[in-house]
Amino acid sequence: MELSLSNEQQMIVDMVRRFVREEIVPLEMHLDPDADQLESDDRERLVGKVKEMGLYGLDIPVEYGGPDIDVVTRTLMAIEMSQHRAGLYAPCYGVFGGAGLAQLFEASDAQKEKYLYPTLRGEKRGFFGLTEPSGGSDPARAIQTRAIQDGDDWVINGGKIFISGADKADFGLVFARTGGEGRGGVTCFIVDTDTPGFHVRRIVHTLRSAHYATELQFEDMHVPAINILGQLNKGFAIANDRLSRQRIPYSAGCIGVAVKAHEMALEYSKQRETFGAPLSNRQAIQWMLVDNEIDIKQATWLTLEAADRARRGDSFRKEAAMCKIVATESAGRVVDRAMQIHGGYGVTKDFPLERWYRELRIRRIGEGPNEVQRHIIARDIIGAGLR
Amino acid sequence: MKVLVAAKRVVDYNVNVRVLSDESGVDLNNVKMSVNPFDEIAIEEAVRLKEAGQAEEVIVVSVGTSACQEQIRTALALGADRGILVETDEEVQPLGIAKVLKAIMDKEQPEIVIAGKQAIDGDNSQTGQMLAALGGYGQATFASEVELGDGTATVTREIDGGLETITVKLPAVITTDLRLNEPRYASLPNIMKAKKKPIDTYTPADLGVDVTPSIKTLKVSPPAERQAGIVVETVEELVDKLKNEAKVI
Ligand SMILES: Cc1cc2nc3c(=O)[nH]c(=O)nc-3n(C[C@H](O)[C@H](O)[C@H](O)COP(=O)(O)OP(=O)(O)OC[C@H]3O[C@@H](n4cnc5c(N)ncnc54)[C@H](O)[C@@H]3O)c2cc1C
Numbered sequence: 001m002e003l004s005l006s007n008e009q010q011m012i013v014d015m016v017r018r019f020v021r022e023e024i025v026p027l028e029m030h031l032d033p034d035a036d037q038l039e040s041d042d043r044e045r046l047v048g049k050v051k052e053m054g055l056y057g058l059d060i061p062v063e064y065g066g067p068d069i070d071v072v073t074r075t076l077m078a079i080e081m082s083q084h085r086a087g088l089y090a091p092c093y094g095v096f097g098g099a100g101l102a103q104l105f106e107a108s109d110a111q112k113e114k115y116l117y118p119t120l121r122g123e124k125r126g127f128f129g130l131t132e133p134s135g136g137s138d139p140a141r142a143i144q145t146r147a148i149q150d151g152d153d154w155v156i157n158g159g160k161i162f163i164s165g166a167d168k169a170d171f172g173l174v175f176a177r178t179g180g181e182g183r184g185g186v187t188c189f190i191v192d193t194d195t196p197g198f199h200v201r202r203i204v205h206t207l208r209s210a211h212y213a214t215e216l217q218f219e220d221m222h223v224p225a226i227n228i229l230g231q232l233n234k235g236f237a238i239a240n241d242r243l244s245r246q247r248i249p250y251s252a253g254c255i256g257v258a259v260k261a262h263e264m265a266l267e268y269s270k271q272r273e274t275f276g277a278p279l280s281n282r283q284a285i286q287w288m289l290v291d292n293e294i295d296i297k298q299a300t301w302l303t304l305e306a307a308d309r310a311r312r313g314d315s316f317r318k319e320a321a322m323c324k325i326v327a328t329e330s331a332g333r334v335v336d337r338a339m340q341i342h343g344g345y346g347v348t349k350d351f352p353l354e355r356w357y358r359e360l361r362i363r364r365i366g367e368g369p370n371e372v373q374r375h376i377i378a379r380d381i382i383g384a385g386l387r
Numbered sequence: 388m389k390v391l392v393a394a395k396r397v398v399d400y401n402v403n404v405r406v407l408s409d410e411s412g413v414d415l416n417n418v419k420m421s422v423n424p425f426d427e428i429a430i431e432e433a434v435r436l437k438e439a440g441q442a443e444e445v446i447v448v449s450v451g452t453s454a455c456q457e458q459i460r461t462a463l464a465l466g467a468d469r470g471i472l473v474e475t476d477e478e479v480q481p482l483g484i485a486k487v488l489k490a491i492m493d494k495e496q497p498e499i500v501i502a503g504k505q506a507i508d509g510d511n512s513q514t515g516q517m518l519a520a521l522g523g524y525g526q527a528t529f530a531s532e533v534e535l536g537d538g539t540a541t542v543t544r545e546i547d548g549g550l551e552t553i554t555v556k557l558p559a560v561i562t563t564d565l566r567l568n569e570p571r572y573a574s575l576p577n578i579m580k581a582k583k584k585p586i587d588t589y590t591p592a593d594l595g596v597d598v599t600p601s602i603k604t605l606k607v608s609p610p611a612e613r614q615a616g617i618v619v620e621t622v623e624e625l626v627d628k629l630k631n632e633a634k635v636i
Binding site for chain 2: 007008010011012014015018019021049052053054055067068069
């Protein structure tokens with residue numbers, strides 16, 4: 001059992017850490033506290049640097065020219081990349097390349113050319129349209145959006161809610177009912193956002209102010225049959241493995257934010273004096289710092305274990321669910337304590353804490369709410385028959 | 388031409404060090420260690436000389452415990468060709484390091500040695516100068532620009548109140564100042580290649596060098612805590628305080 005980083009992993013981590021500290025954080029000081037984009041010339045300059053580092057397009061498979069990085073190293077990098085104000089939802093403002101929608105890796109070659117690779121190169125944006133007003137935890141049962149075949153096309157009617165970034169996307173994945181009830185009757189379609197009948201009904205404002213979720217409506221939207229992703233009525237079968245895999249970087253992002261918040265709290269508690277002594281001399285504060293340390297450590301090891309199982313090709317569904325729960329919940333606690341230690345300053349927009357505090361709250365709901373993750377684990381340890 | 392670069396393993400510049408309770412030194416337990424930032428500039432300068440076709444080989448040397456291999460690997464990932472570790476568990480001091488470097492120079496016969504102007508741990512700023520004196524080489528310290536000529540190097544030095552330009556004969560020792568260059572990031576392919584680059588290991592005894600410390604540390608103590616600042620109301624008040632309280636004017 002090897003629990004320490006290899007020399008190469010350490011160098012990569014050091015390199016990314018330096019990049020975040022020296023390139024991203026200084027620029028951030030001049031941006032709006034809720035910004036999730038860099039000025040375009042800064043962006044281009046940094047993308048250039050990342051390309052020189054050989055790290056651009058982190059999630060592009062090696063055979064398509066992406067860097068050769070295993071899941072564990074990728075996870076270690078993700079922990080570094082989120083250590084700045086916008087880092088949770090916009091790690092390094094995307095200068096390491098776009099994130100592909102996991103399901104597109106299972107697409108046909110033609111679909112990959114048209115949608116996946118442009119996204120990974122940062123040229124196109126996609127949305128993921130699963131949740132409907134009828135419910136997101138158990139979409140297999142809840143989906144009411146319908147697709148009906150009409151010659152070579154499918155005609156889609158219905159709507160979606162909470163869909164991130166659909167107003168700025170070029171295309172998206174829309175899950176619609178094509179058969180009977182339950183998971184066996186749902187198909188995934190790739191939909192271009194300029195398709196007639198595709199409407200962004202409204203922006204749904206959330207506590208994540210920089211980023212808007214949208215409500216979508218589809219009215220007699222014609223989508224060609226070649227845009228079916230995977231097989232008819234097997235929309236849920238595709239990329240199950242990749243969906244669990246996505247929970248690993250999702251957890252890593254939370255850990256990075258927690259690491260930074262904890263670092264800030266440690267430093268501040270040593271400087272700030274009350275009643276004639278630094279806060280760090282008080283046991284009440286020390287215990288908060290100790291709990292932060294423990295929270296970060298447990299989240300890190302659980303996440304790295306899930307990543308390591310994925311790297312070795314072992315099943316990691318349960319481990320991914322565990323790290324998703326622990327990382328999202330513990331990061332929330334760490335930021336909450338860091339905020340408390342900072343007192344009034346903690347809730348000002350002069351510090352990134354208030355942004356992390358808001359955004360982290362979403363993380364217990366997004367990417368499969370934590371109750372559903374617990375359900376996955378329960379099924380694993382009690383039996384698959386569990387509903 | 389061969390370029391020799393010296394790289395020291397030091398506490399990372401982001402770490403706030405803590406003095407040990409027995410005042411014998413600072414606590415290095417679980418502390419992040421890195422390449423001395425001035426030495427990173429030295430590595431960068433050497434690699435640029437190679438990229439410009441002015442140097443054929445860049446050799447990086449580190450003196451210290453076996454853990455210094457990490458710093459050598461970092462230098463290899465930044466573009467150095469091979470490494471030399473002179474391994475010792477002794478506390479290494481400027482004179483000891485200078486003697487080791489002199490022995491390596493005798494062995495490798497480089498035309499240029501580039502080192503940091505100081506290491507951020509001891510802030511001694513002595514090693515480069517001692518090495519030049521031991522070997523009778525030219526020396527150009529605090530360099531902010533280096534240009535190679537035929538058997539010479541023309542170096543712009545950062546000195547109090549301005550810049551000085553000197554030409555030294557090779558072989559020479561150059562020490563780097565902050566503005567000499569901006570070190571690059573390592574790249575993923577180079578990090579992977581660094582794995583395969585050779586590192587030779589010697590002990591000081593192999594080189595016939597005695598690195599026994601010549602300076603004894605009596606006590607290490609943290610700098611005095613700074614007093615909190617105050618806001619003054621008027622210029623008169625400021626002048627008064629500077630004159631009568633701080634007694635600086
Ligand atoms: C900012 C934001 C962005 C989002 N982006 C997207 C997106 O891009 N694409 C997309 O498709 N969706 C997106 N979502 C939707 C998100 O995935 C859903 O909100 C989530 O799946 C939960 O669904 P729901 O809101 O309908 O809650 P419900 O399914 O109604 O669940 C309500 C609560 O009950 C709990 N619960 C459910 N079942 C059980 C059970 N069996 N036992 C115990 N508790 C249970 C849930 O955990 C939850 O806490 C986003 C949401 C937000 C807030």
